[in-house]
Amino acid sequence: MHIRPIKASDNSLLAIAIRSVLIELGVPKTGTAYEDKELDAMFEAYADPRAIYYVLTDGNNILGGAGIAPLKGGEDKVCELQKMYFTAAARGKGLGCSMIQKCLDFARSYSFELCYIETMPNMEAAQKLYKKVGFDYINHPMGNTGHCSCPIWMTKALA
Numbered sequence: 001m002h003i004r005p006i007k008a009s010d011n012s013l014l015a016i017a018i019r020s021v022l023i024e025l026g027v028p029k030t031g032t033a034y035e036d037k038e039l040d041a042m043f044e045a046y047a048d049p050r051a052i053y054y055v056l057t058d059g060n061n062i063l064g065g066a067g068i069a070p071l072k073g074g075e076d077k078v079c080e081l082q083k084m085y086f087t088a089a090a091r092g093k094g095l096g097c098s099m100i101q102k103c104l105d106f107a108r109s110y111s112f113e114l115c116y117i118e119t120m121p122n123m124e125a126a127q128k129l130y131k132k133v134g135f136d137y138i139n140h141p142m143g144n145t146g147h148c149s150c151p152i153w154m155t156k157a158l159a
Helices: 008-024 095-109 124-132
Strands: 002-005 052-058 061-070 078-086 114-119 136-138 152-157
Touching: 002 095, 008 061, 008 078, 052 078, 052 095, 061 095, 078 095, 095 124, 114 124, 124 152
Parallel strands: 078 114
Antiparallel strands: 002 052, 052 061, 061 078, 114 152, 136 152
16 A cells, blocks of 8 residues: 555545545535535645645555645644545554654645644544544634534644
């Protein structure tokens, strides 16, 4: 399995992979990444110089990914770890830590000082991973992500 930056040709397979994970995990289709307009055009959505999306591949198969971008409606030094989803075939192999590290290294290279993430209560394995890499719970949402159905918020200082 390999982590690499997204290519335009990844868009359709990535959208299928992410939506399948969201359905598998019982995530609501409204107020979550499922309905994000950029989900079908992820390469274009991360074209900003201060943003990147990485895909996890196994041969020609896309098994998931994660991205970093400035937090919409947030302060200039705050980024968001976005759309981190892995198919069942990729989970439990330590790839989540590697993916997060790659994303946070990118964020630090662009002088972000704080990383924010939103998730769902039933995504306990994801929360455990975020805690393991240094994220802490906060009691309020940040920015304007449009994910009103995600009631778990976490941050990690990057300095």
